Amino acid sequence: MKFLLNKYLMNLNRGKIKYLVIEEHIKKLIDKSNIKDGEKLPSIRKLAQFLGVNNITIVNAYKRLQSEGYALQKMGSGTYAKKRDINRNLNREYSRVLKKIFSSEIRCYIDFTGETSSGEFFQINLFKDVLNEVLDRDGSSALIYQEPLGYEGLRKSISDIFWNNSVNAENILIVSGAQQGIDVVSKSILNTNDTVIVEKPTYSGALSVFKSRKAEIVEIPVEKNGVDVDKIEKILQKNNVKCFYTMSYFQNPSGISYNDDKKRRILRLAEIYDFYIIEDDYLSELIYDSNIKYNSFKSLDQCDRVIYIKSFSKIFLPGIRIGYLIPPRKFRENIQNSKINTDIATSSLMQRALDLYIRKGMWKDYISELNVKYKDIYIYTEMCISKYLGDKVDFIKPGGGLHFYLRIKENIQIDSISLFREAIGRGVLITPGSLYYKNPLEGKRYFKIGFSHVNKEDIENGIKILNELMI
CATH class of the missing domain: 3.90.1150.10 (Aspartate Aminotransferase, domain 1)
Structure with missing residues (x-):
């Protein structure tokens, strides 16, 4: 039979519910394109006779295929295969x-x-001591007091410890992880049909956010040291691009890291063609190869073209859901307002605990x-x-x-x-x-x-x- 439905199918799967066996087999044939999208499936009677089962078995199999989006029934015509949105x-x-x-x-x-570090390596007793110290120090304020931009102490620690005071603490916004950071930035700067350049492949969560904003997504394949910059420029010459989303270190999923030359070239293009770089700084703390040196796009940015996003959740405890972003001056107010409208504030207690953890040298x-x-x-x-x-x-x-x-x-x-x-x-x-x-x-x-x-x-x-x- 054309559909490769083996009449010994039932014998090979004894003990299993028959209509489920048939359904799964047809699904595989559709997924592999052995059965084409829109192709008519055998009639209930014909397939039942061929496989040696009763008509109800095939009816149940076809109903399940329809419910899972693998088939479409046309009244008076029959049942047709439906290629799903993979x-x-x-x-x-x-x-x-x-x-x-x-x-x-x-x-x-x-x-x-x-995709996150294991809690097995985290010294929970040390963090418990930090939490207790915060509660002893700040009392109920640690649980009640909220700061819309994030706990000032943590923002100052980030500025001091991670940026050597090159970034003003007032320009740091605490968010609930990188995913929220991407979402907040997108709501602030993207409109319907704005063009976004992304790496190919790229983080699925970012793709989902950009699709939800109805942006035009243009993919640029990643190479050994980052995307092909010449291809980016060709796109920029023909399109009005709003932003470029990138993961500069150990990109998810390809694992590539950008060299400094490509970073500088992309930063120059951002200034020439008036677009912004959304830098998702992913797991840059975990560098095992001594030939890889850390320089973020943001640290090389001389023209305020980088929207920097960093999550503590990937490398620290996922459950604390804390990250931060650094917006350009042009979008600072919009992004801050977008964050406030999203969830008002991120956990005050965990921000204070993380601040003290960093200040005590435990983070390092x-x-x-x-x-x-x-x-x-x-x-x-x-x-x-x-x-x-x-x-x-x-x-x-x-x-x-x-x-x-x-x-x-x-x-x-x-x-x-x-x-x-x-x-x-x-x-x-x-x-x-x-x-x-x-x-x-x-x-x-x-x-x-x-x-x-x-x-x-x-x-x-x-x-x-x-x-x-x-x-």
Whole structure:
């Protein structure tokens, strides 16, 4: 039969509910384009006879396909395959799977989806002492008093410790993590149909925000040391671009970092063509390669063209949800007002605790310790990838951060979406690359492995399982 529906399908899946087996098989055929979008499915009677099941079984299978967006019934004509919006549906599927697993079953899985540092390395007793000191010092003010721009002490600490007082504390805005920072900035500066340049691939959360603002999104492929600057200039010559969103260190997901030459060239273009750079400074604290030097776009900015966003949640405790942004003077008031309209203020107690933690030197000690521990895990993960997947994937060595981005070689049949689904059945969680592209089909050969929440034994076992699945 044209649709590759094997009449031995039921025999191969004894013990399973028949209509679910048929539904899953047809879904796979549609996802792989063996059944084309809009192609008519076999009639209920014809398919039932071919598979040796009753008509009700096929009716139930087709109903489920319709409910999940894989089929469309036309009255008097039949049932037709429907190609889903891969990115939207994959996002939902990915989120649904992780929510279910993280709520009750995560201990049963090897989790390569982590994007934050592990709480296992955090010295919680030290932080408890800091919290108690803040409560003793500030009393109820620590819980009640709110400052719309953020706790003044924390803003001064950020200015002093992280920027050597080169940034005025009054120009620092505390936000609830990088995601809120991107959202606040977008609401402040983007209008419908404004053009935004992003890296390809890029952080899916940023793509979602820009889409919600109905912006025109233009992708520029990332190279070894950042995006192709010549391609950016060609776009700038033909389009009125509002901003360029970038992750300057260990980009999510590609893992690349910009060299200073590309940063300076992009900053010059921003001045010439009058656009702004939204810099999401992602995990730049975790540098393992001594050849990588830290200079943010913001630190090199001489013309006030960078909107700098930094999250403490990725590297610190995700649950505290604290980050900050530094806006250009032109947008300062708009961005501050947008933040206030979003949630009035970020947790006062946690801001005060983080401020004291930084002032006491604990932050510096914690980051130093984290670098030592994660460098060791990074090296081990790289070794396992090379050993077990070396003939099946290509990858760059990011030299820092908490993940690797792998490209499945052309001679391997499985794509990353199928690998994601099959790996779940073997107790392994990965992130398919399709989530990071405007056109998800461009990411089907890529997947991300994060090593922040996995011990060495599980890293090796998980990569061995992926090797077995990649045929």
